[in-house]
Amino acid sequence: MRISETPEWQALTEHHREIGDRHLRDLFAEEPERGTDLVVTAGDLRLDYSKNRLTRETVRLLAALADAAGLRERTKAMFRGEHVNTTEDRAVLHVALRDPAPSGLVVDGRDVNTEAHEVLGRMASFAERVRSGEWTGHTGERIRAVVNIGIGGSDLGPAMAYQALRDYSERSITFRFVSNIDPTDLAEATRDLDPASTLFIVASKTFTTQETLTNAREARRWLLEGLGGDEAAVAKHFAAVSTNAEKVADFGIDTDNMFGFWDWVGGRYSFTSAIGLSLMVAIGPERYRELLDGFHAMDQHFRTAPWEENLPALLGLISVWYIDFFGTRTQAVLPYAQYLARFPAYLQQLCMESNGKSVRLDGSPVDVATGEIVWGEPGTNGQHAFYQLLHQGTVLCPADFIAFAQPNHDLDGMHDLFLSNFLAQPRALAFGRTAEEVAADGTAPDVVPHKVMPGNHPSSAIVAPKLTPSTLGQLVAAYEHRVFTQGVVWGINSFDQWGVELGKVMANELAPKLQSEGPPDYDSDSSTNALVRVLREGRGR
Ligand code: F6P
Numbered sequence: 001m002r003i004s005e006t007p008e009w010q011a012l013t014e015h016h017r018e019i020g021d022r023h024l025r026d027l028f029a030e031e032p033e034r035g036t037d038l039v040v041t042a043g044d045l046r047l048d049y050s051k052n053r054l055t056r057e058t059v060r061l062l063a064a065l066a067d068a069a070g071l072r073e074r075t076k077a078m079f080r081g082e083h084v085n086t087t088e089d090r091a092v093l094h095v096a097l098r099d100p101a102p103s104g105l106v107v108d109g110r111d112v113n114t115e116a117h118e119v120l121g122r123m124a125s126f127a128e129r130v131r132s133g134e135w136t137g138h139t140g141e142r143i144r145a146v147v148n149i150g151i152g153g154s155d156l157g158p159a160m161a162y163q164a165l166r167d168y169s170e171r172s173i174t175f176r177f178v179s180n181i182d183p184t185d186l187a188e189a190t191r192d193l194d195p196a197s198t199l200f201i202v203a204s205k206t207f208t209t210q211e212t213l214t215n216a217r218e219a220r221r222w223l224l225e226g227l228g229g230d231e232a233a234v235a236k237h238f239a240a241v242s243t244n245a246e247k248v249a250d251f252g253i254d255t256d257n258m259f260g261f262w263d264w265v266g267g268r269y270s271f272t273s274a275i276g277l278s279l280m281v282a283i284g285p286e287r288y289r290e291l292l293d294g295f296h297a298m299d300q301h302f303r304t305a306p307w308e309e310n311l312p313a314l315l316g317l318i319s320v321w322y323i324d325f326f327g328t329r330t331q332a333v334l335p336y337a338q339y340l341a342r343f344p345a346y347l348q349q350l351c352m353e354s355n356g357k358s359v360r361l362d363g364s365p366v367d368v369a370t371g372e373i374v375w376g377e378p379g380t381n382g383q384h385a386f387y388q389l390l391h392q393g394t395v396l397c398p399a400d401f402i403a404f405a406q407p408n409h410d411l412d413g414m415h416d417l418f419l420s421n422f423l424a425q426p427r428a429l430a431f432g433r434t435a436e437e438v439a440a441d442g443t444a445p446d447v448v449p450h451k452v453m454p455g456n457h458p459s460s461a462i463v464a465p466k467l468t469p470s471t472l473g474q475l476v477a478a479y480e481h482r483v484f485t486q487g488v489v490w491g492i493n494s495f496d497q498w499g500v501e502l503g504k505v506m507a508n509e510l511a512p513k514l515q516s517e518g519p520p521d522y523d524s525d526s527s528t529n530a531l532v533r534v535l536r537e538g539r540g541r
Helices: 007-019 024-030 056-069 071-080 112-132 156-164 183-190 210-226 231-237 245-251 274-304 311-326 343-355 387-392 414-431 435-440 469-490 498-515 526-538
Strands: 039-042 045-048 145-149 174-178 198-203 238-242 258-260 330-336 373-375 399-406 459-466
Touching: 007 056, 007 311, 024 414, 039 274, 039 311, 045 311, 045 469, 056 071, 056 311, 056 469, 071 274, 071 469, 112 258, 112 274, 145 183, 145 210, 145 274, 156 174, 156 274, 156 343, 156 469, 174 183, 174 274, 183 210, 198 210, 198 231, 198 274, 210 231, 210 238, 210 498, 231 238, 238 245, 238 274, 245 258, 258 274, 274 311, 274 469, 311 469, 330 343, 330 414, 343 373, 343 469, 387 414, 399 414, 414 459, 459 469, 498 526
Parallel strands: 145 174, 145 198, 198 238, 238 258, 330 373, 330 399, 399 459
Antiparallel strands: 039 045, 045 459
16 A cells, blocks of 8 residues: 555644644643653664654654554564565665674575674774784885775765764874766875875775776876886775675776675665775774664664654654655755764765655655755854755755764863854744844834744754764664665665666766767757867867
């Protein structure tokens, strides 16, 4: 049965008719303890969802919807290693990557725990050797710079987490992340580096991605040029992370320097696979284990907690409430932590590549709205850029505010000022300011409407004691399971990404038109043909 045809969906439609227009001011007036009642904790994370346009009854109905969608069974199936990624006929087992159990989960005839731990052990010894200086470059110099080359899931996780956990990183090594095939990315990343002390980690699940392989080839050229052309240098300056040993060997990277993972790890869920190698070099194996333990704690919470006390499930169900019943289309993620500057970008891939789908598991079209546009910037910067629209625009946009009680640095008590903004913005969004309140300030009557803050803009607040490897792991896992919850309710496959393929094929067809010295065939559409001509002329061709 389609989810929209279930009595649980119908009940929510009816419930939305009843409470959809209610103002957060009234909800708080009626239930003064909302701020402590509509709260769940999981590990170190505390989710306050009281400033959302819902009541306890909404949460009860959403939990019933989760049951109707089979969220419990689907969760068990995922954790058991069933092939829940049906279009690619694959298990979905990123949760096994952080499971401390050394063995026991056998999937498709292989013990995935054992395999995951074996790779983690190799990663740890490699990371230690690089960090200690035991691993040296071709000329005997120790490694001073690590450059991760990868894109999408092979970049965003380690790049985001390196920035988030910089405070815990080895400061004597420079870390860079190159993803874009725009040649400026690699050029800028390497311009001040010394080839003799630079290590490249080429991260690609498939090892066929145009951007990554092109950058890796250029990096090898840069290295060999800087080290006198001796091919033997590659073994000391290149490591690979991939599921595809054959392609790694074809590329010329010694498979002794390769760290594997498996097709049951989706690209955007691969952060805790060997894709995290650059991060492990940065923060060290012990901190990395704390990160994995944080993920695992949230995995266990998601697997076992009832929906009404389940932090990731609530995040997912509340977003379904907005997307499908209020018609919202975007979700803001606003970390009050500069270290989390890349977190919204990381979540964009996680959420939008997973749930940007319009057919159900059986191939029939969805009849409900699915994935939202996820975006955001750290506070307080965003306040001085786009919050105006959140406060007074015509768009309803739920926002997740994220903060940490303890600072990683507190210069002259700045952290309290910072946190006061984290408190003020959701409060202003929720409660606003009425015309009477504005007029009471002596504002001229014609200006009053411009200063009215309508309020009733929903938000959730996630607070943890401090940004640490563990709390970062908990946070990321919470959003992974939020995405899963949404996908199960909508009946879609959150683990494939066929939609990105067509553009890749077309780029490969169009590349020769730009590269050819002679006039190409102008056989695309008229817009693309004209653009090809302009770009060729711009390069003097
Ligand atoms: O183009 C999308 C995608 O396949 C992502 O899902 C993936 O994270 C990224 O490309 C990179 O792929 P790979 O790790 O195989 O290079």
